[in-house]
Amino acid sequence: MNHHIDVHPYAAADRAEWEAFLRQCNNPTMFHRQAFLDYHAPGKFIFHHLMFRQHGKLLAVMPGGFFPDRPHQFWSPIGASYGGFVAPDLPFETCLHIVDAFLGYARRQGWSDAFVIPPPIIYARELNQHFEYAMLYRRFGFELHYISHAIPLTRGEHFLEHFDKTARKSIRKILRDRILRVEESDDYATFYNILLENKARHGARPTHTLEDLEQLRTLVPEHLRLLMVYADNTPIAGSLLFLTNTNVVLCFYNMLRYAYEHLRPIYLLMYEIVRRAYAEGYRWVDIGVSQDTKAGDPMTPSLSLIAFKERFDARGVLRTTFHYHFKSP
DSSP, rough: OOOOOOOEOGGGGGGHHHHHHHHTTTOOOOOGOHHHTTOOOTTOOOOOOOOEEEEEEEEEOOOEEEEEEEEEEEESSSOOOOOEEEESOOOHHHHHHHHHHHHHHHHHHSEEEEOOOOOOOOOOOOOHHHHHHHHTTTTTTTEEEEEEEEOTTTTTTGGGGSSOOOHHHHHHHHHHOOOOOEOOOOOOOHHHHHHHHHHHHHHHOOOOOOOHHHHHHHGGGGOOOOOOOEETTTTEEEEEEEEOOOSSEEEEEEEEEEEGGGOOOOHHHHHOOOOOHHHHOEEEEEEEEOOOOSSSSSBBOOHHHHHHHTTTTOOOEEEEEEEEOOOOO
């Protein structure tokens, strides 16, 4: 049987096919969409997305490309959170042939390295790690592991019973006193200004500018939702959610006005995010990576942040970067 896989770079003419194909896949996310990647300014990255075909039939896609100053290091994704091989629920042998086709293509292109960051397993519609094992079998190494935390939505309407005692008590008091309320909002400017203040406390800046977020609202509005907590009419906390796929709601940015921290608005926010995500049929709420960003080792966990997330029944989920180094001929 002919297992040959053809690999070719994505071109603008392939856009409709690419976007339609993602809807048939097992592990697509908003980060794999060309519509999402369009928010980047031209020239910021050298995009080199790949399409894998057998007898003309599209089997898999892989977004990716290069930083301009490192034109031989391929990254999947580039300019997004997750990349990797995106495909339907394929047999292992087919996945192995696709990985081999990728490695062959990379060698012919003269790449020095390939870095691949697939979505964590919770993003898959059907649990399947064929591609991950195929990469490991072909001797991809690990560049980094991050620890993410995600809340399972399998508890049903009684999810609050699985939060810890402090969270349950705080949330019930807030709901009883009705001092705070949560609403969906379009006020990205206010949210972003408070987010800037929060990040500055830790010597950091958001990944996106306000202009980036406004552009994403235009390009992929169905994937963004902003929830804000109000005390009277003052916004005091909020979360920008990325509705990444049919499985996972990702809390991408959270902000808090620290002068109102004593009211515990983050507790109400987490309650509302989980309640709404469960009601809408999602399986997980991903509350992001839990690293100590000030540590010299990027894998260092933030134990206090993890302990806080565990108050809300969150579980550790690996986010892994695979790395293949091509030996010189």
